[in-house]
Amino acid sequence: MIKDKTPISLSDIGEFGLINQLTKNIKLKHKTSLKGIGDDAAVIDCGDICRVITTDMLTEGIHFNLMYSPMKHLGYKSVMVNVSDVYAMNAIPKQITVSISVSSKFSIEAIEELYEGIHLACETYDVDLIGGDTVSSLTGLTISVTAIGEAKKEEIKYRSGAKLNDLICVSGNLGGAYMGLQILEREKDIYEKDNSIQPQLEGYDYILERQLKPEARKDIVEWFKAENIKVNALIDISDGLSSELIHICKESGKGCQIYPEKIPIDSATTDAAKELELEDLVTALHGGEDYELLFTVPMSEYKKVNDFEGVSIIGNITESGKAVLVTGEGEGVELVAQGWEGF
Amino acid sequence: MIKDKTPISLSDIGEFGLINQLTKNIKLKHKTSLKGIGDDAAVIDCGDICRVITTDMLTEGIHFNLMYSPMKHLGYKSVMVNVSDVYAMNAIPKQITVSISVSSKFSIEAIEELYEGIHLACETYDVDLIGGDTVSSLTGLTISVTAIGEAKKEEIKYRSGAKLNDLICVSGNLGGAYMGLQILEREKDIYEKDNSIQPQLEGYDYILERQLKPEARKDIVEWFKAENIKVNALIDISDGLSSELIHICKESGKGCQIYPEKIPIDSATTDAAKELELEDLVTALHGGEDYELLFTVPMSEYKKVNDFEGVSIIGNITESGKAVLVTGEGEGVELVAQGWEGF
Numbered sequence: 001m002i003k004d005k006t007p008i009s010l011s012d013i014g015e016f017g018l019i020n021q022l023t024k025n026i027k028l029k030h031k032t033s034l035k036g037i038g039d040d041a042a043v044i045d046c047g048d049i050c051r052v053i054t055t056d057m058l059t060e061g062i063h064f065n066l067m068y069s070p071m072k073h074l075g076y077k078s079v080m081v082n083v084s085d086v087y088a089m090n091a092i093p094k095q096i097t098v099s100i101s102v103s104s105k106f107s108i109e110a111i112e113e114l115y116e117g118i119h120l121a122c123e124t125y126d127v128d129l130i131g132g133d134t135v136s137s138l139t140g141l142t143i144s145v146t147a148i149g150e151a152k153k154e155e156i157k158y159r160s161g162a163k164l165n166d167l168i169c170v171s172g173n174l175g176g177a178y179m180g181l182q183i184l185e186r187e188k189d190i191y192e193k194d195n196s197i198q199p200q201l202e203g204y205d206y207i208l209e210r211q212l213k214p215e216a217r218k219d220i221v222e223w224f225k226a227e228n229i230k231v232n233a234l235i236d237i238s239d240g241l242s243s244e245l246i247h248i249c250k251e252s253g254k255g256c257q258i259y260p261e262k263i264p265i266d267s268a269t270t271d272a273a274k275e276l277e278l279e280d281l282v283t284a285l286h287g288g289e290d291y292e293l294l295f296t297v298p299m300s301e302y303k304k305v306n307d308f309e310g311v312s313i314i315g316n317i318t319e320s321g322k323a324v325l326v327t328g329e330g331e332g333v334e335l336v337a338q339g340w341e342g343f
Numbered sequence: 344m345i346k347d348k349t350p351i352s353l354s355d356i357g358e359f360g361l362i363n364q365l366t367k368n369i370k371l372k373h374k375t376s377l378k379g380i381g382d383d384a385a386v387i388d389c390g391d392i393c394r395v396i397t398t399d400m401l402t403e404g405i406h407f408n409l410m411y412s413p414m415k416h417l418g419y420k421s422v423m424v425n426v427s428d429v430y431a432m433n434a435i436p437k438q439i440t441v442s443i444s445v446s447s448k449f450s451i452e453a454i455e456e457l458y459e460g461i462h463l464a465c466e467t468y469d470v471d472l473i474g475g476d477t478v479s480s481l482t483g484l485t486i487s488v489t490a491i492g493e494a495k496k497e498e499i500k501y502r503s504g505a506k507l508n509d510l511i512c513v514s515g516n517l518g519g520a521y522m523g524l525q526i527l528e529r530e531k532d533i534y535e536k537d538n539s540i541q542p543q544l545e546g547y548d549y550i551l552e553r554q555l556k557p558e559a560r561k562d563i564v565e566w567f568k569a570e571n572i573k574v575n576a577l578i579d580i581s582d583g584l585s586s587e588l589i590h591i592c593k594e595s596g597k598g599c600q601i602y603p604e605k606i607p608i609d610s611a612t613t614d615a616a617k618e619l620e621l622e623d624l625v626t627a628l629h630g631g632e633d634y635e636l637l638f639t640v641p642m643s644e645y646k647k648v649n650d651f652e653g654v655s656i657i658g659n660i661t662e663s664g665k666a667v668l669v670t671g672e673g674e675g676v677e678l679v680a681q682g683w684e685g686f
Binding site for chain 2: 011012019021023026028029030033036039041042044046047048049051053054055056057059060061063085094095099101102106111112115122128129130131133134135137138139140142144148150
């Protein structure tokens with residue numbers, strides 16, 4: 001085998017490439033390890049009730065900027081992103097652990113504010129904080145949360161469950177979190193150039209909240225149960241609709257077609273996009289961080305889903321193997337994953 | 344309430360102080376949350392078999408120095424510290440998740456070496472890598488591992504189980520990991536002053552291995568089971584014997600007395616301590632990172648424990664409420680926790 005002598009840099013292969021590279025040869029040995037890497041959460045067989053386990057890490061300067069992320073919101077969001085992954089398995093979150101590494105530039109008060117947000121999220125999503133680690137770092141703040149949820153084995157939903165002709169559904173609306181970030185970044189840049197100019201954030205409440213204090217869709221999972229919705233595939237939208245659709249198609253061995261006019265976008269998102277000369281559809285497809293649920297159901301569930309306010313049917317599952325945005329009669333553009341690439 | 348207006352800094356209250364401050368008011372709501380913060384691992388009730396969950400975070404420049412920690416050893420150790428916490432509950436580790444944040448200064452090859460060590464530890468300790476997160480950071484490397492283990496509810500051992508007159512036992516020997524670190528630090532300092540001088544590490548193999556590639560005491564937990572040892576309290580020695588003894592005493596509402604001449608110290612540790620003009624006893628009491636198991640058993644187990652090579656009886660549990668080092672006839676020095684304080 002000829003090996004290139006130049007070391008490959010992380011920026012060459014990106015986040016997804018690195019994860020693929022590191023995890024491609026993993027084999028699970030224990031029969032209780034029902035599902036490993038490759039879905040929103042891993043699944044451990046514990047008898048009647050399975051446990052799902054998911055973990056996310058947030059780093060300062062990459063996932064959050066303390067110039068505009070209040071510590072309390074940051075603590076809340078760091079828990080929320082993990083419980084969202086538990087809901088994305090159709091499971092109920094029960095416990096979390098929280099580890100932080102923090103440099104001496106932070107005051108006790110700042111860390112206490114972070115934990116206020118963590119405790120508030122524990123209340124909101126009814127989870128117990130059962131453990132963690134608190135260590136020092138040379139620079140900055142890193143937060144690592146692990147969430148544990150419960151579900152019966154037959155209730156757990158995977159990315160791989162989509163079936164031909166399934167309706168593709170999404171909760172809430174998309175693109176708002178990304179537009180909120182763009183506004184925050186714009187105001188930060190202005191402030192950094194001239195400290196006397198106060199950030200202008202009035203009128204952007206909705207999209208700022210979508211970015212700084214998003215909520216996981218506990219209510220949708222409760223609706224699945226209450227209405228006995230037959231869900232085939234389920235995922236949460238953290239990296240953008242496009243990226244998550246490709247995950248579902250790839251894992252299910254299917255394709256999909258979605259219709260741009262069906263994709264739910266709030267008027268506040270459209271307004272902000274216009275102001276910044278962006279396409280609102282692009283932010284909805286690729287923006288990420290909306291933490292809505294994307295799921296597929298058989299045609300038989302059409303009425304239930306169509307009647308439920310707050311869920312949109314945006315397309316259907318096909319045999320094609322490709323995720324396609326239908327742009328005109330019979331025409332389509334293949335979607336690409338532009339999910340967040342931090343490196 | 345009068346509040347001091349000066350923000351309290353992290354270095355004022357230290358790691359233990361901060362953890363106490365952040366976790367003092369936590370209440371567990373779910374009946375499946377059997378044990379939260381305050382032991383080597385949390386415990387979740389899953390029916391016949393409980394799951395124990397533990398998590399540790401390692402940060403560059405604080406927990407490891409890449410000048411002398413090979414990436415492969417670092418990956419191995421980051422898993423090992425977590426499975427050690429699972430053994431410290433008398434449970435068997437089954438799954439882990441691994442999250443890393445890494446800056447662009449690292450090559451793919453370096454990260455692959457880290458994962459080689461992680462995979463090797465998974466083999467050694469028979470655990471499945473079932474999930475994680477891989478993100479970028481602005482500076483350095485942070486590793487966060489969560490380990491999940493299994494045990495029957497009645498088999499789980501806590502820090503709080505020590506009973507009056509229990510024998511205090513420790514596996515292996517102590518202080519070696521700390522002395523290994525001192526040698527590595529000495530050679531690093533010399534090298535930094537003059538790059539032409541190669542580090543002199545010959546003859547220090549044992550203590551260097553204790554620091555760079557320590558092993559969790561899986562064999563001791565297996566021995567407990569095989570010989571049906573009645574263990575009352577159990578903890579692993581990560582922060583130093585003194586600190587862990589105080590944990591057992593505090594959680595059990597007891598005291599202890601230990602005998603300096605009984606504390607197991609390897610001759611390589613003693614030799615290195617002499618060379619660096621340190622007391623080997625002090626390194627054994629406060630050094631930390633040995634990952635040996637400290638446990639208490641009733642007097643009735645004396646013969647079994649005494650006959651087992653590789654376990655030392657170092658003292659006994661008292662009513663006093665204090666952890667005391669017996670220095671002469673009837674005399675004693677109260678132990679203080681000098682565990683690692685990173686801030």
